[in-house]
């Protein structure tokens with residue numbers, strides 16, 4: 001009688017792959033990887049009970065995260081791995097309220113930060129941890145680093161943030177898609193015909209011109225990510241290249257990680 005869920009399952013609803021799936025590749029059955037929290041973690045959760053893998057894709061607005069994640073999902077599901085996804089502001093608990101609060105622009109920096117942290121905690125509890133318990137590969141579209149970077153460029157206390165996000169699980173891999181501000185502007189326009197007020201750092205008063213503010217703000221964010229790298233490990237990926245080239249690098253690195261070879 002089966003006593004536990006299989007480590008890998010095939011999702012019958014996976015869409016057609018954007019790149020060849022690598023048919024003929026062996027299906028990899030995941031061995032447990034050692035999991036730990038950055039700090040205090042989540043009360044009552046033992047990291048040893050978690051299987052699967054947590055893979056984070058970080059990067060600015062329009063850096064290509066969704067494009068890359070959609071292809072990774074096709075590829076992973078096509079090679080026999082069950083996947084689930086999380087992203088910022090996707091929790092049922094506070095996402096609408098967060099939009100509303102940002103729109104009204106009345107909350108203090110600390111309250112906004114705690115709002116985002118609540119959204120993160122909700123997804124950690126309800127998607128990331130259950131997914132890993134079931135042996136899924138969980139793909140996170142951004143993680144605590146974006147939340148920390150946004151707060152750090154606004155002068156918040158690094159120690160306070162470190163404590164706050166001590167609840168987070170250390171991912172198995174973090175890829176930061178680095179894209180030049182000029183390309184980011186082009187991609188955001190291709191998508192929405194607009195720049196986002198917050199992702200342009202307009203609240204910081206860097207410039208009254210949204211383009212100038214966007215470029216200055218994104219430079220500060222990248223600089224902050226570089227500083228965060230001394231404490232948190234990221235793999236920097238050149239996101240200025242064509243979609244397929246970025247995807248190929250990600251697959252190569254993730255493949256090695258899944259097979260327990262060291263790269264990432």
Ligand SMILES: Nc1ncnc2c1ncn2[C@@H]1O[C@H](COP(=O)(O)OP(=O)(O)OP(=O)(O)O)[C@@H](O)[C@H]1O
Pocket residue numbers: 059060061062063064065066067068187188190191239240241242243244246
């Ligand atoms: N490597 C690439 N080269 C050129 N264009 C790209 C590349 N990757 C994505 N794009 C295009 O850039 C736009 C933004 O891509 P995408 O939506 O994947 O980014 P994102 O990081 O998920 O954005 P958001 O922050 O808005 O969620 C889309 O129009 C997409 O087709």
Ligand SMILES: [Mg+2]
Pocket residue numbers: 065066067
């Ligand atoms: Mg996206």
